[in-house]
Amino acid sequence: MKYSYSEYIPILKALSDETRLKIIDMLSCQELCANEILEEFKITQPTLSYHMKILIEAELVMGNRQGAFMHYSLNQNKSSELIEFLKHISSEKEECICNNIRNKERK
Numbered sequence: 747m748k749y750s751y752s753e754y755i756p757i758l759k760a761l762s763d764e765t766r767l768k769i770i771d772m773l774s775c776q777e778l779c780a781n782e783i784l785e786e787f788k789i790t791q792p793t794l795s796y797h798m799k800i801l802i803e804a805e806l807v808m809g810n811r812q813g814a815f816m817h818y819s820l821n822q823n824k825s826s827e828l829i830e831f832l833k834h835i836s837s838e839k840e841e842c843i844c845n846n847i848r849n850k851e852r853k
Contacts, residue, residue: 754828761806798818805824807821
């Protein structure tokens with residue numbers, strides 16, 4: 747399977763923040779309301795919205811409005827896809843970039 751490195755840049759950038767990593771961890775167990783997430787942090791509602799926007803744009807999180815409340819859940823498909831991508835780039839394989847470097851050195 748061919749991977750596009752650029753496809754994963756927004757996801758990895760989204761995960762480069764401690765608050766967003768904690769939110770992902772919280773959502774790994776269950777869907778949560780924005781208020782439930784806010785209870786765990788010392789941030790304002792607009793700041794939470796900013797973080798959730800980044801996570802949603804990276805497709806790591808899905809938002810679902812239920813009346814006046816926003817509920818968030820982890821996008822399990824995207825999480826699994828990211829795990830597979832990380833496994834792929836961190837293991838030796840025939841079509842690896844490192845093989846191209848080795849072949850150049852031998853010439």
